[in-house]
Amino acid sequence: MTPHASIYAAFGLSVALFGGGAAHAQDSGAPLSAIDWLEQAMTAPLPQPTAPPQPAEPDTTIAVLPDPQFEEISTVPLGRTEQETTGLFTAERIGLPRALWGPTPPAEIIAALVSLPADTMPAAARLSLRLLMAEFAPPMQNIPETRGAVLLARVDKLVELGALQQAGQLIAAAPEQSAVLNARAFDIALLLGEEDSACAYMSGQIAASHSHSPQIFCTARRGNWQAAFGSLQASRSLGLLDDAEAALLTRFLEEEEREGQVTPPHQITPLGWRIMEALGDPVTTASLPVAYAHADLRGTAGWRSQLDAAERLTRAGVLQPNQLLGLYTQRRAAASGGLWERVRVVQRLDRAVQQGDVAAIGSALTEAWPLFAAVELEAAFAQMYADALADIPASGSAANILWKILLLSQERLDRAAELAPDTAQGRFIMALAEGAPLPQLSNPSMAGAVHAAFEDAALPAQVQELLDDGAVGLVLLGALEQVADGAAGDLHAATLGLQRLNALGLDAVARQIAIELLLLDRRG
Known part of the structure; x- marks a missing residue:
């Protein structure tokens, strides 16, 4: 992660x-x-x-x-x-x-x-x-x-x-x-x-x-x-x-x-960073905490720096995906590989959507999804395109990707049900999305950990004691920490985190997190 x-x-x-x-x-x-x-x-x-x-x-x-x-x-x-x-x-x-x-x-x-x-x-x-x-x-x-x-x-x-x-x-x-x-x-x-x-x-x-x-x-x-x-x-x-x-x-x-380059401070702060910029020796924000990325969105940075910053902030969940989409489509890609491939495929997908070219949409979609998954931007990509793609005819891998897009964006559950794969995993995820009872799964995978969270309401004694004492905030913060551990591959933590969220009455959020745990791989 x-x-x-x-x-x-x-x-x-x-x-x-x-x-x-x-x-x-x-x-x-x-x-x-x-x-x-x-x-x-x-x-x-x-x-x-x-x-x-x-x-x-x-x-x-x-x-x-x-x-x-x-x-x-x-x-x-x-x-x-x-x-x-x-x-x-x-x-x-x-x-x-x-x-x-x-x-x-x-x-x-x-x-x-x-x-x-x-x-x-x-x-x-x-x-x-x-x-x-x-x-x-x-x-x-x-x-x-x-x-x-x-x-x-x-x-x-x-x-x-x-x-x-x-x-x-x-x-x-x-x-x-x-x-x-x-x-x-x-x-x-x-x-x-x-x-x-x-x-x-x-x-x-x-x-x-x-x-x-x-x-x-x-x-x-x-x-x-x-x-x-x-x-x-x-x-x-x-x-x-x-x-x-x-x-x-x-x-x-x-x-x-004075002339000559200024040596950046060992531990830079916002004021130190701003002074370095004023002196003409700016420190790149790429190696600094994500909050510094905002500085590259002011319009004074180059397009590449703006794109890098926007991807970081979108990944962090603090920038609206449509702002990133606007940057992707601002001009033609300047090079190849990595970021520029995402720029190119987004522009291809946009043209295909505007022209209503179903075949081109499917081709661009299957190329785009792994590129965005590689940088943990699948959910943002889903937000960008769920509405535009929801009713597009799709089959094969494109249909499976569109199904994931609709679930991650929480758009058009009816259409997602039409596209759901007829597999144990597909039925399990749709039950989560529809708020229905979960079918039993025999394998000890993440789906098994999710099933245990929703079928077993018993909390650990220490957690139940916190709830009984009114320390709801500590239970919630603990749940969020366990969800992150679950995303990193700890199945037991995933179960405990989702159980806590359910106990707090946050069933809808718990189900959406469970869907994401099953659709997004964050173990790398």
């Missing part, structure tokens, strides 16, 4: 250029990554302002959030409320109780959020995003010392997953715009190419010990280079910047006086 890295966990403190001596650990339970190279998380908050800010008026901006069909969902923040209840839509909207966290201590919630996997089945990824964005009651043990820590963990996980717009909307919906949330908003705005907005978030936070680099950068962007240089010199003299950090800022401020 394709690795996804956390931007905050990978590259040090959120507003520092490097993960060096200027970073201070957070003692209040902020989330750290479970992966070793991600452990210096950008979750350490900036010191709070001495005078708490007044609660901001709720943002009423209409947001577009991902859902299983990628339809537009009109949402508004839910008014002035406790910091931890911040959300973009109600819990009930996704079939979960408002008191999701129950008596679970914030530290345990945060640890479970940090462990929430990025590589998983598409339906599980969509559920994860909704879980992170929804409004829930605060944990019962939400003591003042940990106030806002769960919200911060949710924001950081959204950024790790590449969902920058959603993370930004969640920050904007918070009843208080604290220094730590503004620091996250600063990074998000930089990655989206909105430097002026980024600097607005840091306004008035000059005294914060970790905001010297952003303030120097923003002072320079406002055209006051002399004041920026003076601030740099003072910060360096007071030991508020480490040597590498100060060296890059110095190069940024003295750009016209």
